[in-house]
Amino acid sequence: MSGKQRARSFSVHLILIAYSLLAVGPILLVVMNSFKMRSAIFGAPLAPPDATTFSLIGYQKVFRTAHILTYYSNSLIVTLVSMALVLLFGAMAAWALTEYRFRGSTALALFLSIGIMVPIRLGSVAILNMMRSAGLNDTLTALILVYVAQGLPMSIFILSEFIQQIPKDLRDAARCDGVPEIRIFFEVVAPLLRPAIATVAVFTIVPIWNDLWFPLILTSSDTTHTVTLGVQQFLGQYITDWNSVLAALSMAILPVVVIYVILSRQLIAGLTSGAVK
Amino acid sequence: MPEPVSNIISQMPRLRLAALLLFFLGPALAVYSLFSIYPLVATMALSTYTSDPSGARHFIGIANFQALLGDALWSKPFWNAFRNNLIFFAVHMCVQNPIGIALAGLLSLPGLRLKGFYRTVMFLPTMLSVVIVGFSWNLILSPLWGVAAGALKTVCLGSLFAPWLGLESSALVTLSLISVWQFVGIPMMLIYAALLNIPDELIDAARVDGLGHFRIFLHIKLPLVLPTISLVSILTFVANFNAFDLIYSVKGALAGPNFATDILGTFFYRTFFGNQLQLGNPTMGAAVATIMFFIILVGLCLYLVLVQRRIRRYAF
Numbered sequence A: 001m002s003g004k005q006r007a008r009s010f011s012v013h014l015i016l017i018a019y020s021l022l023a024v025g026p027i028l029l030v031v032m033n034s035f036k037m038r039s040a041i042f043g044a045p046l047a048p049p050d051a052t053t054f055s056l057i058g059y060q061k062v063f064r065t066a067h068i069l070t071y072y073s074n075s076l077i078v079t080l081v082s083m084a085l086v087l088l089f090g091a092m093a094a095w096a097l098t099e100y101r102f103r104g105s106t107a108l109a110l111f112l113s114i115g116i117m118v119p120i121r122l123g124s125v126a127i128l129n130m131m132r133s134a135g136l137n138d139t140l141t142a143l144i145l146v147y148v149a150q151g152l153p154m155s156i157f158i159l160s161e162f163i164q165q166i167p168k169d170l171r172d173a174a175r176c177d178g179v180p181e182i183r184i185f186f187e188v189v190a191p192l193l194r195p196a197i198a199t200v201a202v203f204t205i206v207p208i209w210n211d212l213w214f215p216l217i218l219t220s221s222d223t224t225h226t227v228t229l230g231v232q233q234f235l236g237q238y239i240t241d242w243n244s245v246l247a248a249l250s251m252a253i254l255p256v257v258v259i260y261v262i263l264s265r266q267l268i269a270g271l272t273s274g275a276v277k
Numbered sequence B: 001m002p003e004p005v006s007n008i009i010s011q012m013p014r015l016r017l018a019a020l021l022l023f024f025l026g027p028a029l030a031v032y033s034l035f036s037i038y039p040l041v042a043t044m045a046l047s048t049y050t051s052d053p054s055g056a057r058h059f060i061g062i063a064n065f066q067a068l069l070g071d072a073l074w075s076k077p078f079w080n081a082f083r084n085n086l087i088f089f090a091v092h093m094c095v096q097n098p099i100g101i102a103l104a105g106l107l108s109l110p111g112l113r114l115k116g117f118y119r120t121v122m123f124l125p126t127m128l129s130v131v132i133v134g135f136s137w138n139l140i141l142s143p144l145w146g147v148a149a150g151a152l153k154t155v156c157l158g159s160l161f162a163p164w165l166g167l168e169s170s171a172l173v174t175l176s177l178i179s180v181w182q183f184v185g186i187p188m189m190l191i192y193a194a195l196l197n198i199p200d201e202l203i204d205a206a207r208v209d210g211l212g213h214f215r216i217f218l219h220i221k222l223p224l225v226l227p228t229i230s231l232v233s234i235l236t237f238v239a240n241f242n243a244f245d246l247i248y249s250v251k252g253a254l255a256g257p258n259f260a261t262d263i264l265g266t267f268f269y270r271t272f273f274g275n276q277l278q279l280g281n282p283t284m285g286a287a288v289a290t291i292m293f294f295i296i297l298v299g300l301c302l303y304l305v306l307v308q309r310r311i312r313r314y315a316f
Helices: A003-033 A038-043 A057-065 A068-099 A105-117 A120-133 A140-165 A168-176 A181-193 A196-210 A213-218 A227-237 A242-272 B014-046 B063-070 B072-107 B115-127 B130-141 B147-154 B171-183 B185-196 B200-208 B213-224 B226-240 B245-251 B264-273 B282-310
Strands: B049-051 B057-059
Touching: A003 A242, A003 B072, A003 B115, A003 B130, A003 B171, A038 A242, A057 A242, A068 A105, A068 A140, A068 A181, A068 A196, A068 A227, A068 A242, A068 B014, A105 A140, A105 B014, A120 A140, A120 A213, A120 B014, A120 B282, A140 A181, A140 A196, A140 A213, A140 B014, A168 A181, A181 B014, A196 A227, A196 A242, A213 A227, A227 A242, A227 B130, A242 B115, A242 B130, B014 B282, B049 B282, B063 B072, B063 B282, B072 B115, B072 B171, B072 B185, B072 B213, B072 B226, B072 B264, B072 B282, B115 B171, B115 B185, B130 B147, B130 B171, B130 B245, B171 B185, B171 B245, B185 B226, B200 B213, B213 B226, B226 B282, B245 B264, B264 B282
Parallel strands: none
Antiparallel strands: B049 B057
């Protein structure tokens, strides 16, 4: 490697490291300070916690005053059930749209693409009315129904691309053996869609976990809040209590970061392949 | 290219095919139509009504829209939110997309080490909830904590510090930049993926002709990823004109100071749900949502007609 090349490679890394620091610095700062005593948070914000400044007082307060575990389980239920339904219904619809030719299939695809571009949020007034009259107001079911409707168009789009890549011979062989269509889908095609889960997750599941709008509109009691809304309300109430605020923020950040780091390879592969070409 | 339909399917009795379609498409279409399309249509219908104090609804045609666009009581906050939303979008276009393109360009350099690490780290903020990001920045920029002021001081720019989020003149741009910080990962990843799809022969040919990395990027790679850049732009447009979470979690429903950070999303929420200053008005809220729908529609149409048609898609 010549000197000039080395200098260039060095400066590229310098820029990338600087930007990486800018990207994680604020997150690190919040998490780090959540483990410190109040005096240390203000005295030396940039110093990591050590033996003299370490404190869990913020976390204790959050556990005492907020129903953080309820929020977590609500978020988990809503996200997992929505994900399962989005994947199941989405894969079934994608299969029908790509495998069978029928009149109106193009119109149907167009109809579904409305939901990719137009945010369902704009229908909130009518959604709230519907949920109230159906008695689903302030339930997790209401959130799940809305999120499934919101996630379906994109997941059908992504899953169709995956289904198209499955070799035709596979299904036709099964058909020649007389396997019914429904079993072909569930036993031959569906297992092959596993790699698509990561892509669908990036585009539909992450927004569900992070959403503030629908929990804000559709849930009103503490027992149905999700993490995002629960933490948001907690932060608003305890804004002057820095220990609690930093602890609550960290508790919302950490699970996402841990899952992200574990799955980042698949998530990023999912994002850079297939979906948007 | 459409593949030939398998014989077995084409020979299937019509009734059986219909039953299969119903089975496979039914659940998705039912949920999607009922909870996505129907509410959009119903909201638009509702925007032509008004409710009197007893709660009864009366049809009033386009009076809600006339009020929103022309009656000072409604039109002042509406146009303020619209203008702020344009600024919000402009900051994203001018800062987020160039940074995203530059980072994608650097990441796609051949033989770069630690590529996976950089990608993972730089995409991290995009995965977090807007609420968390907004609040964290709120703390960092707070003069009470003094982290931002201290950081500026160490590089001898201490005098530049101001409570940016609290000042009417700078709050909106600061919030836009926080949003840019969070979402720069999306243009970065999409453009990075598009850059990876460019065949090596093309780059090698340019290399043989003596072009350097920078000029290859500018003259060969960038024009080839223009379709992705315009896609990113329209995604940004839709997301920005529908944004709400960040402003609400940092500034509350009143989008202070003095409505300086009010955008259409927060205006919609206030109109629909009400706040300390006014009662909620669902029919007027529906009218705001309908206008937002048309703004997004106009953006999409412009994209389809102006951008999508002109750009040649390069098939490799």
